[in-house]
Structure formats: structure tokens, C-alpha cells
Amino acid sequence: MSIGLHHYITLACLLFVIGLTGVLVRRNTLIIYMCLEMMLSAATLALVAFSRYNNTMDGAIFVFFIITVAAAEVAVGLALIVALFRKRETVLVDELKTLRR
Amino acid sequence: MQAFFAQAGTDALTKTLHAVNDTNAWSSLTPEIGIALLAVLTLVFEMILPKSLRNVIPNLALIGIAALIGGLIPSLCHTSQAEYEPIFGGLIYQTEGLFAGVLPSTTLLRVFFLTAAFFVIFLGARYLKKRDLPVTEFLHIVLVVTGALMLLVQSNNFVMLFVALETITVGFYILVGYNRKSNASLEAGVKYLVMGGLSSALLLFGIVLLYGVAGNPELNKEIAAAGIDAMNFDVLKDFIAAHPTNPLVLAGISLVIGGIAFKIGAFPFQIWVPDVYQGAPTPTTAFLAVASKAAGIFTLMLLISGPFISLVVSSNGARPLYWLLAAVTGMTLIFSNITALGQTNTKRLMGLSGVSHAGFLLLAILAAAQPNANNGLAASAIIIYLIAYLAGAIATFGVMAEMPGLDDSTQSSSDYQLLVKRSPFLAGILGCSVGSLAGIPPSLGFVAKFLVIVAALQAQLYCLAAIALLCVGAGVYYYFAWLREAFQRTWISEERAKELSTPIEVSVPSRIVLATLATIILIGGIVQSFLQILL
Numbered sequence: 062m063s064i065g066l067h068h069y070i071t072l073a074c075l076l077f078v079i080g081l082t083g084v085l086v087r088r089n090t091l092i093i094y095m096c097l098e099m100m101l102s103a104a105t106l107a108l109v110a111f112s113r114y115n116n117t118m119d120g121a122i123f124v125f126f127i128i129t130v131a132a133a134e135v136a137v138g139l140a141l142i143v144a145l146f147r148k149r150e151t152v153l154v155d156e157l158k159t160l161r162r
Numbered sequence: 163m164q165a166f167f168a169q170a171g172t173d174a175l176t177k178t179l180h181a182v183n184d185t186n187a188w189s190s191l192t193p194e195i196g197i198a199l200l201a202v203l204t205l206v207f208e209m210i211l212p213k214s215l216r217n218v219i220p221n222l223a224l225i226g227i228a229a230l231i232g233g234l235i236p237s238l239c240h241t242s243q244a245e246y247e248p249i250f251g252g253l254i255y256q257t258e259g260l261f262a263g264v265l266p267s268t269t270l271l272r273v274f275f276l277t278a279a280f281f282v283i284f285l286g287a288r289y290l291k292k293r294d295l296p297v298t299e300f301l302h303i304v305l306v307v308t309g310a311l312m313l314l315v316q317s318n319n320f321v322m323l324f325v326a327l328e329t330i331t332v333g334f335y336i337l338v339g340y341n342r343k344s345n346a347s348l349e350a351g352v353k354y355l356v357m358g359g360l361s362s363a364l365l366l367f368g369i370v371l372l373y374g375v376a377g378n379p380e381l382n383k384e385i386a387a388a389g390i391d392a393m394n395f396d397v398l399k400d401f402i403a404a405h406p407t408n409p410l411v412l413a414g415i416s417l418v419i420g421g422i423a424f425k426i427g428a429f430p431f432q433i434w435v436p437d438v439y440q441g442a443p444t445p446t447t448a449f450l451a452v453a454s455k456a457a458g459i460f461t462l463m464l465l466i467s468g469p470f471i472s473l474v475v476s477s478n479g480a481r482p483l484y485w486l487l488a489a490v491t492g493m494t495l496i497f498s499n500i501t502a503l504g505q506t507n508t509k510r511l512m513g514l515s516g517v518s519h520a521g522f523l524l525l526a527i528l529a530a531a532q533p534n535a536n537n538g539l540a541a542s543a544i545i546i547y548l549i550a551y552l553a554g555a556i557a558t559f560g561v562m563a564e565m566p567g568l569d570d571s572t573q574s575s576s577d578y579q580l581l582v583k584r585s586p587f588l589a590g591i592l593g594c595s596v597g598s599l600a601g602i603p604p605s606l607g608f609v610a611k612f613l614v615i616v617a618a619l620q621a622q623l624y625c626l627a628a629i630a631l632l633c634v635g636a637g638v639y640y641y642f643a644w645l646r647e648a649f650q651r652t653w654i655s656e657e658r659a660k661e662l663s664t665p666i667e668v669s670v671p672s673r674i675v676l677a678t679l680a681t682i683i684l685i686g687g688i689v690q691s692f693l694q695i696l697l
Contacts, residue, residue, distance in 0.1 A: 070374070077367055084360055093356055100363035104370045111374030119391050120373055123321050127366065130328040134362075137332050138355050141339045145348045157352065159345045160437040160571070 069110035076103035090142050090152040094135075101131050182251035190249060190256055193230050193272055194309050200226040201305035208298040216298070220287035223301050227280045234276070237269050248318045252394045255318035260696065264467055264530050264537040266545050271315040271460055274548065278453045279308040281556045284675055286445035289563045295341060295443075304449065307333035311453055315460045320369045320393040323461065327365070327425070330457060331358045337446040338438055346571040350441025357424065357434040365421025369393070371414035372469075376401040381408075398469035406472050406480070415470055415483065422465070426458035428524060429493035432517045436501075439513030440571050447509060448559035451516045452552050459523045459544070466531055474531045487528055488626065495521035495629050499636040506574045508562060511640060512555070515599065518633055519551055525626055526614045532621035539620065542696050543613035550598060550610040550686065557595035557679040561588050564668055564676075579658070581648040585666040587673065589648050594680040598687070600641035601634050606686030609693065 076099055083096030105124050112120025146152055188195070200223060207219050240258040248255045257267040283301055290297045310329035317323040335358060339351020376382060377392030382401055391397060405411055424431040439447050466474045466483065473483035498517035505511040523544060530540035562570055565577065565588075582589040598607030611634055618627040654662070668676075686693060 077363075080363070081360075084356070090352060090356070094359070097356070097359040097363060100360075101366065104363065104366040107367070107370045107374065111370065111377065115374065115377035115379060115392065117377050117392060119321070119393055120370075120377070123324075123373075123393070126321060126325050130325065130332070133332050134328070134335075134359065137335045138359070141335060141348065141351045141355055144339065144342050145352050148342075148345060148348055154356075157349045159349050160353075160441050 066110055066114045070107055073103045073107035073110065076100075076106065088153050088155055090145075090154060093154070094138055094142065098131065098135070101127060182253070185247075185249050185251055187249040191254075193234055193276070194312050196226070196230050196233075197276075197305050197309040197312070200230075201302050201309070204298050204301045204305065219298055220283060220301060223283050223305065224280060227276055227283070231273055231276045231280070234269055234273050238267075238273060240269075248396075252391060252396070253319045253322045254313070254316045255395075256316055261538070261541060264541050265463060266460075266541060268316045270545065271456075272312045274456065274552070275308050275311045275315075275453055278449065278456070278552055278556075279304055281552075281560075281675065281679075282445050282449040282453075284671075285448060285556070285560055285563055286443075288669070288672065289443060289445050290340075293341070293343075293568055295343075300337070300340060300445075303333050303336050307337070307449075308453070311457050314457055315464065317464075318395050319391065320373065320395075320398075324366060324369060327457075327461070328362060330454065331362060331425075334358070334446075334450060334454065337449065338442040340446060341443050344441075344569070344571070346441035346569075347443060348441075350438045353434055353441075354438045357431075357438075361421045361424030361431070364417050364424070368414045368417025368419075368421060371410050371417065372398060375405075375408060375410040375414065381405060395464075395468045399471060402469060403472035406476070412482070415473065416486075418465065419462075419470075419483070419486070422458055422462050423490065426455055426462070426520045426524075427517050428490050428520055429497050429517075432494065432498065435517055436510040436513040439516065440507060440509045444509070444559050444563045444570055447512070448556050451512065451555050451559075452548075455516065455520055455523075455551075456548050459520070459527065459548070462524075463527055463530070463544070466527070475533050484528070484531065487524065487531075488623070491521055491524040491528060492626055492629055494518070494524060495626075495633045499633045499640075502640050503636060505640065506576070508573050508575055508578075508644065509571060511575075511644065512558065515637065515640065516555070518637065519547075519599075521633070522611065522614050522630060523547055525618050525623070525630055528623060528626070529614075529617040529621035532623070539613065540617040543610065543617045545696055546606070546613055546686075546693060547610040550606040550683070553679045553682045553686075554595045554598040554605075554607055557591055557676055557683070558599065560672065560676050560679070561592045561595070564588055564666065564672060566664075566666060575644040575647045578644065578648040579654060580651070580662045581666075584662060584664065585668060587668060587676075588666060591676045591680050592648055593645060594683050596641050596645055598683045600637045602638065604684065604687035606683045608687055609690060 080096040080100035080103060084093050087093050105127055108120045108124055142152060204219055204223055208216060237258045246257050258269050259267050260270055261267055282304055286300050287297050290300055307330050310326045314323065314326035317326055335351060335355050338354045339348050341347035373392050376398050402411055427435040442450060470483055474481060494517060498514050498521060502511060502514035505514060526540050526544045526547060530537050562573060565573065598605035601607045601611040615627050615630055618630065
């Protein structure tokens, strides 16, 4: 059995859905953040597979932009989470209740 | 096969690079380059200037932005109906004058974002200094985000769009969580981070699906032959028009629209808005409300008048995206106004009513997308609405920042009791700006709401126009509950009266800026003839 485009896209969709579910159901900010990164990776995987199948390089180049952007996002995101942890000593979203009417 | 792929891929790559090189036009990006230089300069000055002189940095940034706006004025007055070509190998598409077809010109939008940045930097410098927070870093990030906003509205390719949008989003994560001493600010930062990250991922996956299906050599023969860029808006427009019912196209478009709806704060992605608006430092909230919302709205306009147009305007009557947007608009208007009704925290109120303003803008976009309607009127309505919202929201946030008390995330409308006695000036500004946001004549906000509803009626969106009218009524109710506290003498205890007896001092520059905004609001409402240049 050869591995074709469909396998890659199915895997990417699966990763994306796992990530999305994780963001929606998990309560730990760090794990939510990992799930967000997994969604980005799913998009990257699909992009590379499409790029290969379509025989155009644009997708493969776009991947580099995505990696750069994701790195910037992680730098800022982890800094925010660490700052919050220092202040509140928790990373659980259930306990982030300062902002209520 | 391996060798063939490498060969074809490299060929396409060289072709793309050649195309980019042949159509480079760096001079047309002068404002963006200028703002990037200004952003770097603020940091350089922070390092080289002695501490006593660092107060001038915000003023330098303001002068720089004013100069950039001045530099764009000639191209704003340029009225020739020339054909515009995409530059940078199809990455960027620029238009001059005030309007280009049904869209506001990119020059007008650049001026809009620069103006928003000007007021935000003005507010921010004072606000942060009062709270002993670093100012220069704030300026730097606001300037970088402004540059990205200006590039976003000129993008003609999904790569450009995604990178610009992410620069904005990452910048806003920092700005929202800027006050590291405050629980509320950090919490809002983390909430915005999770929500923003989720929306970026949705948008990205949508882009990937569209790229994959539009570049498919079996579906798109031209691509296979010429190797053109399947992320370009023009290529996607032709492809989507040819395959409007392809499931991958529909999935991709829904994900992209979902990602954009997050940025605008449209239903059902509006949950983050009240929390983030409440927790963020007030200047950030103003920037988020005005610039981020405008960026989302323009991106949506760009997409539905460009690549997605065949799902919005179609000859055979099947317009799935149109009905989706109509449903989103109606729900956004209804939901935001119902939740805003009982709100007393002023920043949450601004957040929820901001969602309602986004609903009005979506209504105008729908009217502009309707065939056979007066599209020009709808496009003008969007611009006038955004200008009215810029003036009204920034003046309101300016008054909020001037109020005593350092923790403004807990500011409620009862803190404004007797404001008319403590500072008649601030009360007057609040009256103008909140009145304009509510849409009361004679104010620019009234003209804007009026134009949107007229455009909606001309486009035969009767049901949505009726909902919008009801929402204006609801808006008057919750905005005036706030104004009543400021103006009307209500019964208060002796102690509270003593607490509220101290007058509020407002510095002269703040007075000038707030008075300018209030003048724009009133002149726009009274002397409507000068709005005709925008019609």
C-alpha cells in the first residue's frame, strides 16, 4: 500500500480535531497552548502534503512563515502564562475569574 | 518522480522570485517602512537619551505619525480612475483616492489606521506614565501593529494576509497583558492568547484547504500548466467561481470566515470580547476596539468582494456565504444588545456595545455585497461609521483614562456620579461621545447609523434593518443609563457626596485632543455637507 495525499490530509484533519477538542475541553492553560500548537502543526502537515501533490512550491515556502509566526506566538504566549503564574500561582482556567461582571 | 518534482518546484520558485523582483515597488510602501523605522527609533532613543529627556519619545512618535499622514494626503486627493496593478508579484494591491469600486481605497484605510495609532499613543503615554509602567515598549508595539494593519488591508495573497494578521495578533497579546502588576490585565492577556491562537489556527487551516484544492492539478488545469500561485486572491476567485460547491472549498471558506469573525468579535465568536476589553489597559482597549475591529471588517470586505465573491453574489441564486453572513449579522446584533442591557461595568459595556457596532458594520457589508443596490452608499456608510466609531470610542476611553482611580477594570457607571460637577469638561465630552455611540442627533454617530440603515433598506434587507433599529433603541437605553449617572442628580449618601466633591484635573494636551474629537463628532452631525466628499 502506498501512502497518498488522502492519508496525509486525513492525518492532518485528525490532528486538527484533536487539537481543537483539547482547546475546548482541557482546563490547564499550558495544555491548551500545546493543543493550539498541534492545530498549527496539523495545518503545516496538510500544507506540505498539498504542496507536494500540487507540485507548487508556495505551500512549502508558506510553512517557513508559519513556523516563524508560531515561534513568535510561543515566545509571547509562554511569557504571558509565566507572568500569570507568578502573580496568581495557578494556570487553571477555572480559577481565572477576576473578570466577571 | 523525485527529480521531476524538484525540477518543477525549483522552476516555479525561480519564476515567483522573478515575478516579485520585476514588480517590486518599495517606494509605494514608504508609510509602512517609515512606521517601522519610527518603531525602531523609539527603542534607540530609549537607550541613548538620558532619563530626564525620555518624556519626549511619545511626542516624537506623534510627530512621526502626523508626518506620515501628511505624506499620504496627496495620494488621498488623487482621483484619476487608473487601473491598479498588484505589486510584489501579486502580494500587495494598492489603490488611491477615497474609494476604489465598492471598497474604500487602501490609502484611506492607511490614513485611518495611522490616525487611530496617533490617538492611542497619545492616550497610552499619559495612561502608562500615571501608573508607572514603561511607555516606550508600548509605543514600539503599537507602531509595529499599525504597520501590520496597513499591510493587511493591502494584501492580495493569503500568505501576506496571514503574516500581517499574525503580527497584529501577537502584538495585541503583549498590549493586552501589558500591565503585569494587574491580575485583570494578565488574565485578559491569557484569554486573548487562547482565543486569538484558536482563531489563527482556524484561519490557517482554512487557507491550507483552499490552497490545496485550488492548486490541485486535476481540478485546475491552468495551475498545472503555468504553475501560478494558488494563494493569490485573483487565482482563488476564478477557481471558486468555477467550483462553488466543492466541499473542500466550502470547508475552507467557512474556516477562514470563522477566523475573521473571531477578530471582529461577531457571533458566535464574541465570548472573549467583554473579558478582554475589561482587563486590558484602557489605551489597548481603545486600539483593540477601533483598529482591530476595522482591520477585521476590511479583511472581510476584501475577501467577499474578491476571492469569495461567487458565493456572495451569484447568478443562479445559490449564495451560501451571503445567508451565513446574514445570520451572523442578525445574531451579533441581537446577542450583543441583550447582554449589554444590564451591564454597569463601563469597559464591559464598551466591549458588548462594540460587538453591536460590529453588527452594524456587518449589515453595511451585506448591503454593499447585494447586487442591484446602491453599493457606493453602503461603502461610504462603512467608512463614515468607522470614523464615527473611532471618534466616539477614543473620546469615551479618553474620559475613562482621565477618571481618578488607578484600577479602571472595575470602573462602573456609578463612579461617574456627579461628573458634571466635578469636571464639566469631561462630562461634556462624555455626553458627546457616548451620545454619538448611541446614535443621537446631532452627532456623527447618528449620521453613520442612519446611512447604514438606509443602505440596508435600499438593499432590501428589511428584516435585518428592523433588528438594527431595535438595537439603536436598546443602545440608547444602556448608553443613557451611564450618561444619567454623570449628569443627573441622583440621591447619594453624605459620605459618597464628600468623596465625590473633589474636582478632576485634566491636563491641557488631553483637553485639546478630547475637544478635537468632540468637535469632529458634532461638526459631522451638524454640517453634514462636508461628509459629501465621502459619498
